[in-house]
Amino acid sequence: MSVLDAATKTAGASTTKSKKRRQHILINGKLFTQMNKVGKGGSSDVYCVMAENYKLFALKKVKLEDCDESAMRGFKGEIDLLTKLADVERVIRLFDWELDNEKQVLSVLMEKGDQDLNRILTIQLNGTDPKFDPVLTRFYWKEMLECVQAVHDYDIVHSDLKPANFLSVQGKLKLIDFGIANAIDIAHTVNVHRDSHIGTPNYMSPESILDTNAPTPGSERTSNNGSRLMKIGKPSDVWSLGCILYQMVYGRPPFAHIANQISRIMAITNSKVVIEFPDKGVGGVTVPSALKGTLRRCLQRDLHARPTVKQLLSLSDSWLYPDVGNAVAMSEDLLAQIIDKVVERCKDPKRGIPSPDEVKQYPASFMSKIREMVERDGVVG
Numbered sequence: 001m002s003v004l005d006a007a008t009k010t011a012g013a014s015t016t017k018s019k020k021r022r023q024h025i026l027i028n029g030k031l032f033t034q035m036n037k038v039g040k041g042g043s044s045d046v047y048c049v050m051a052e053n054y055k056l057f058a059l060k061k062v063k064l065e066d067c068d069e070s071a072m073r074g075f076k077g078e079i080d081l082l083t084k085l086a087d088v089e090r091v092i093r094l095f096d097w098e099l100d101n102e103k104q105v106l107s108v109l110m111e112k113g114d115q116d117l118n119r120i121l122t123i124q125l126n127g128t129d130p131k132f133d134p135v136l137t138r139f140y141w142k143e144m145l146e147c148v149q150a151v152h153d154y155d156i157v158h159s160d161l162k163p164a165n166f167l168s169v170q171g172k173l174k175l176i177d178f179g180i181a182n183a184i185d186i187a188h189t190v191n192v193h194r195d196s197h198i199g200t201p202n203y204m205s206p207e208s209i210l211d212t213n214a215p216t217p218g219s220e221r222t223s224n225n226g227s228r229l230m231k232i233g234k235p236s237d238v239w240s241l242g243c244i245l246y247q248m249v250y251g252r253p254p255f256a257h258i259a260n261q262i263s264r265i266m267a268i269t270n271s272k273v274v275i276e277f278p279d280k281g282v283g284g285v286t287v288p289s290a291l292k293g294t295l296r297r298c299l300q301r302d303l304h305a306r307p308t309v310k311q312l313l314s315l316s317d318s319w320l321y322p323d324v325g326n327a328v329a330m331s332e333d334l335l336a337q338i339i340d341k342v343v344e345r346c347k348d349p350k351r352g353i354p355s356p357d358e359v360k361q362y363p364a365s366f367m368s369k370i371r372e373m374v375e376r377d378g379v380v381g
C-alpha cells in the first residue's frame, strides 16, 4: 500500500462514483472534497482538501495555460525534487500529482501546513506596538537553518528563500516551493532553472542578480535542452536567510526601503551601498551584538566570505546558543589557533619558556579576546 493509500484509507467502501463532481476533485482516481483556499502563488492557487477518511491535505493547482516550455520544465523539476526529498522531514511532503492536459491544470497533492512565515511575520510586525522579539527570532532562525541544511545536505539550492516559502506545520517550519531549485552539479555552483515569473528582489543575492548566465534581452543563454540556466550556489541561500533574519530584527529586508525596484536591485549588487545594522531593532529593542555579527556575516556581498548553514547552526554561533553563561562555545579551529600561539610563544628563543605567572594570565587574556571576537563578529572561531 502506498503512503497516499495509507493516508487516505477509509474503513468502508469507496464512494468515489456517488459523489457530485462539482464539489469534489479526483486525483489519479482518488476523491477529495475541496475546502477553502489557503494560499496563492504567482502561478497557482492552493486549497485545503479533505480525503474520504476526513484527513486534510493541501492541493496546489497550477494553471498551465500561459506557461511556456521552460516553465513546464520548472514544474516538472519541482515535482522530481519533491519526490526525491519525500523522506526529508523539513520539506513539505508530496503525496501525489496529476496533469490534466485538457484543462491545462497541474494538481499537486501535499501535506497541509498551517500558515507561512510571511503571514506569521506580518501579524507580528503589523500588530499594535510591534517589537523585535529575540526569543521568537532565535526560534524561527534555527527552524529556517534546519530546513535549509536539510536540502543543502542533498546538494540542492532552494534559490528562492523568502518568508512565504517556509510553512509552519504543527509548530515546525518546512520548506515549500521548489519551483526554481535544482540539484548542484559541481561543488559550489548550481544550475537553476528560472522561469519567467520572478518575484520580489528583496531576498535575492547579489550573485543571482549579477549572474552572467542569466538571460539578457536579445541574447538569451540556454542549456542544451533549451531551458534558461543560471549559476548560483549554497551561499546564495545564506544571503536570502540573512535578509529574512534582518526583516525579523529591523522590520524590513535590508534594501526594502528603496522604493524604486530597479534602484533596489542596483543597491543589492553595489558594494558601495553599505547595509546599516542599527543598535535598536523594531520597537527600539536592543539588538544583541552577536546577532548583528551573524547578520553581517550572512549579508556579505562576497559569497565566499559567507558562513555555511552548517556553521550557522554550529555551537560557534554564539547568538544561536546564548545560554552558555560566562563560558564561550569553542570551535576546533579556534582551539587550534590558541594552541599554535602558545607553542609559538614557547619556541621564542629570546623570551624562553613562559613563567608560571605568565601562564596563569593566559586563560583570562584568551577569554577576553574571544569575547571581543563574539561582540565584533557574532561567532567564535
Ligand SMILES: Nc1ncnc2c1ncn2[C@@H]1O[C@H](COP(=O)(O)OP(=O)(O)OP(=O)(O)O)[C@@H](O)[C@H]1O
Residues within 6 Å of the ligand: 038, 039, 040, 041, 042, 043, 044, 045, 046, 058, 060, 092, 110, 111, 112, 113, 114, 115, 116, 164, 165, 167, 176, 177, 179, 199
Ligand atoms: N502544503 C501547503 N499547505 C498550506 N499552505 C500552502 C501549502 N503550499 C503552499 N501553501 C500556501 O500557498 C502559498 C503559495 O504556494 P507556493 O509558494 O507553493 O506557490 P507558487 O505559485 O509556486 O508561488 P510563487 O509565486 O512564490 O512561486 C504559500 O505561500 C502558502 O501560503
